[in-house]
Amino acid sequence: MKGWTASDIPDQTGRTAVVTGANSGIGYITARELARHGAQVVLACRSEARGAEAVERIRAQAPGADVRVAPLDLADLKSVRAFAAEHEGDRLDLLVNNAGVMALPYRRTADGFEMQFGVNHLGHFALTGLLLPKLLEAGPGARVVSVSSFMHMLGTVDPRDLNMERKYGRWTAYARSKSANLLFIHELSRRLRATGARLTAAAAHPGYASTNLQTAAPKMEGRRGTQRFMEIGNRFFAQSPDSGALPTLYAATAPGVRPDDFFGPPYGMWRGSPTRSARAKWTRDDKAGRGLWAASERLTGVRYDALAG
Numbered sequence: 001m002k003g004w005t006a007s008d009i010p011d012q013t014g015r016t017a018v019v020t021g022a023n024s025g026i027g028y029i030t031a032r033e034l035a036r037h038g039a040q041v042v043l044a045c046r047s048e049a050r051g052a053e054a055v056e057r058i059r060a061q062a063p064g065a066d067v068r069v070a071p072l073d074l075a076d077l078k079s080v081r082a083f084a085a086e087h088e089g090d091r092l093d094l095l096v097n098n099a100g101v102m103a104l105p106y107r108r109t110a111d112g113f114e115m116q117f118g119v120n121h122l123g124h125f126a127l128t129g130l131l132l133p134k135l136l137e138a139g140p141g142a143r144v145v146s147v148s149s150f151m152h153m154l155g156t157v158d159p160r161d162l163n164m165e166r167k168y169g170r171w172t173a174y175a176r177s178k179s180a181n182l183l184f185i186h187e188l189s190r191r192l193r194a195t196g197a198r199l200t201a202a203a204a205h206p207g208y209a210s211t212n213l214q215t216a217a218p219k220m221e222g223r224r225g226t227q228r229f230m231e232i233g234n235r236f237f238a239q240s241p242d243s244g245a246l247p248t249l250y251a252a253t254a255p256g257v258r259p260d261d262f263f264g265p266p267y268g269m270w271r272g273s274p275t276r277s278a279r280a281k282w283t284r285d286d287k288a289g290r291g292l293w294a295a296s297e298r299l300t301g302v303r304y305d306a307l308a309g
Contacts, residue, residue, distance in 0.1 A: 003273050004246065004250060004254070004273050004274055005246065005273070006033045006036075006242070006245075006246065006249060008254075009033060009034075009037045009249060009253045009254075010037070010253055010254070010255070011037060011038055012034055012037040012038040012039035012253065013037075013038035013039075014038070014093075015034075015038070015039045015040070015093040015094060015141075016039065016040045016041075016042070016090060016091045016092055016093050016094070017031075017034050017039045017040070017041045017042070017092075017093065017094035017095070017096065017252070018041075018042045018044055018087070018092060018094070018095050018096065018131070019031040019034070019041060019042070019043060019044065019096040019098055020044045020045075020072060020074065020096065020097055020098050020099035020124070020127070021044070021045065021046075021098045021099025021100065022041075022043035022044065022045060022051070022054060022098065023043060023045045023047065023050040023051045023053070023054040023069075024050070024054070025241050025244075026098065026147070026206050026241050026244045026245040026248060027096075027098040027099060027245075028054055028057075028058075028241070029241050029242050029244075029245035030096055030098060030245045030248050030249055030252070031043050031054070031058065031067065032057075032058045032061060032062055032065070033245065033249055034094070034249070034252070034253075035058055035062055035065035035066060035067050036061075036062040036065060037253075039066070039093075039094070040066040040067075041058075041065070041066065041067045041068075042067075042068055042069075042070050042087070042090075043055060043067060043068070043069045043070070044069075044070055044071075044072035044083060044099070045069055045070075045071065045072065046071070046072065046073045046074070046075075046099075048069060048071050051069030051070075051071075052069050054069070055067050055068060055069050070083060070086065070087070071083065072099075072127075073110075074099055074118075074119045074123025074124065074127070075109040075110055075115065075118060075119050075123065076109065076110035076111070077110070077111050077122075077123070077126055077300060077301070078110070080123055080126045080127050080130065081126075081130065083127070084127065084130035084131055087131070087134070088134075090134065091134065091137075091138065092131055092134035092135050092137075092138060092142075093135075093138045093141060093142050093143070094142065094143050094144075094145070094252055095127070095128060095131055095135060095143075095144045095145070096145045096147070096248060096252055097124040097127070097128065097144070097145065097146040097147060097181070098147045098248065099119070099123075099124075100116075100119060100120045100147065100177075101115060101116055101119050101120065102116070102174050103116075103170040103171055103173075103174050104116060104170060104173075105170065106164075106168045106170075109122075109123075111299075112163075113163055113299065114162075114163040114164050114165075114168070114173060116170075116173045116174050116176075116177045117162060117163060117164070117173065117176065117177050117180065119177075120174075120177035120178065120180070120181065121177050121180035121181060121184065121296070122296060122299060122300055124146060124181070124184075125184060125296045125300060125302065126300040126301075126302040128144055128184075128188070129297075129300075129302040129303065129304050130302060132304060132306060132307070133306065135199050136197055136198075136199055136306060138199075139198050140198045142198065142199045142200070143199070143200045143201070143202065143251070143252055143257070144185075144188065144199065144200075144201045144202075145201075145202055145203065145204060145248060145251045145252045146181045146182075146184060146185050146201075146202075146203045146204075147181070147203070147204055147205065147206070147248055148178045148179075148181040148182050148203050148204070148205045148262070149174075149175075149178040149205050149206075150205050150207065150264060150277075151171075151174060151175050151178055152175055152178035152179040152181070152182055152205075152279070152280060152283065153175070153279075153280045154171065154172070154175035155172045155174075155175030155176045155179060156176065156179050156280065156282040156288075157176050157179050157180050157183060157282075157288065157292055158176065159288070159291050159292070159295065162295060162299075164176075178205075179280065179282065179283055180292060181203060182203055182262065182279060182280075182283035183282075183283055183285070183288055183289045183292050184289075184292065184293070184296070185201050185202065185203045185260060185262075186260050186283060186284050186285075186286075186289045187286075187289030187290060187292065187293045188201040188307075189201045189259035189260040190260075190286065190289065191304070191307035192259065192307065193259060194307075195306070195307055197306070197307070200257060200258070200259055201259060201260065202251040202257050202258070202259070202260065202261040202262070202263070203251065203260075203261070203262045203263070204247035204248040204250065204251040204262065204263045204264060204274070204277075205247060205262070205263075205264040205277060206244030206245065206247060206248070206264070206265075207239060207243075207244060207247075207264055207265035207272075208239065208244075239265070243265075246273060246274045247263040247264050247265065247274040247277075248263075249274075250263050250274040251263050251274075260284070261276060262276065262277045262279050262283075263275065263276060263277055264277035265277075
């Protein structure tokens with residue numbers, strides 16, 4: 001895998017992909033490169049206006065790209081259900097659960113969940129479950145890829161306080177939500193194997209990539225010093241969004257990806273071409289995975305009936 005780049009992406013002609021949060025950052029690069037290599041790509045974005053702008057940028061950079069935007073707010077389960085219903089008749093070979101929020105002040109989703117856990121995990125859990133029948137219909141080659149973070153190592157999921165109502169810490173909440181992403185992929189992979197389903201679930205992380213994720217919360221709160229600090233880090237230490245998207249693209253397209261694989265940059269988990277990444281042991285805990293799965297079904301009301309067990 002040494003030196004793997006976007007030019008190594010296999011031909012995606014005939015595949016249909018949904019990429020959440022595809023209007024900026026690594027989600028945008030992921031959507032652009034999938035389209036550039038022949039896939040039909042749906043940009044699932046909270047803002048239709050920003051999604052439409054992203055579609056035009058992709059078409060300018062990749063002439064002939066088959067891309068379109070569809071509204072999706074992962075902080076509102078009604079929006080998640082509406083998105084899934086709108087695409088019920090569409091073919092789906094690839095779902096990239098990319099969208100996320102980071103280190104926000106305490107706030108809740110439309111359904112009352114802590115925002116980072118609600119968007120980063122529960123919204124994607126519900127979306128994947130609702131789109132699962134289409135992914136299973138696609139047969140061999142179909143994949144689900146969730147984007148986690150190397151910061152998952154800073155916090156495991158606490159089943160007693162999933163919404164962090166006892167004590168909230170913005171970075172702890174982020175770390176827990178990213179651990180939840182990996183636990184979800186682990187348990188999804190286990191259930192897929194148990195049923196013999198021909199769908200591969202894997203995960204990736206971008207390392208330290210220069211995107212607006214780092215500055216969104218400081219801008220929201222008017223913390224100019226923190227915003228400036230993040231901007232300096234992005235400029236001098238982070239790798240580009242194009243490089244940060246490579247682990248996701250590898251997990252989504254490369255041959256030889258195994259169930260529950262986790263890809264990221266090799267150098268300090270920050271930079272470099274994608275390789276299999278280190279991960280915290282709790283993200284492969286079967287008991288924790290089953291517990292999170294049961295709680296997620298209960299909280300979202302979305303059941304994976306095809307993978308019961």
